[in-house]
Amino acid sequence: MLTMGSIVLGVADVRRAVAFWTEALGYVPRDEIEDDWVVLVPAEGPGVQLALGLSESPVQEHPRVHIDLYATDAADQAAEIERLLALGAQSVDWDLYPEDPDFVVLADPDGNRFCVIDTAHG
Structure with a gap:
């Protein structure tokens, strides 16, 4: 049986995204922040991980996933x-x-x- 691991967002600036999402959700980086990748986890207790990966893809005006x-x-x-x-x-x-x-x-x-x-x- 599979379980949900992470939701992954493509971002243009990983460190800027980390600054926003850690404050928005009360999450912390699981490991050291890289310039192209980081996984955020709840500071306390269980919850879904949010991974932020460097991407050059354009943002979708009406995304299929959010x-x-x-x-x-x-x-x-x-x-x-x-x-x-x-x-x-x-x-x-x-x-x-x-x-x-x-x-x-x-x-x-x-x-x-x-x-x-x-x-x-x-």
Whole structure:
């Protein structure tokens, strides 16, 4: 039986991505940070690893795979979005929102899309 090992994001600047994602998620590098690769793990307890690898591929406007980050309610979602924007995330002008979305699409400093979801939303 297979288990999930890591989610891997391609990034243009590994060290910049490490700075953003460690602060965003409370993760730490598992090993020494290389210029082309690093694996981040939760600072405390279990969780999915996030690997960041140097990539020259262009960012996808509508990626087929992305990360969902969960907030406990609308107030927590708003606070987390504000915090992530202060860390260097970017607002995304997302053209595929449904009528009453429970998520907000942001991009990390490398342009990788991710969602912040209000898990208490109707």
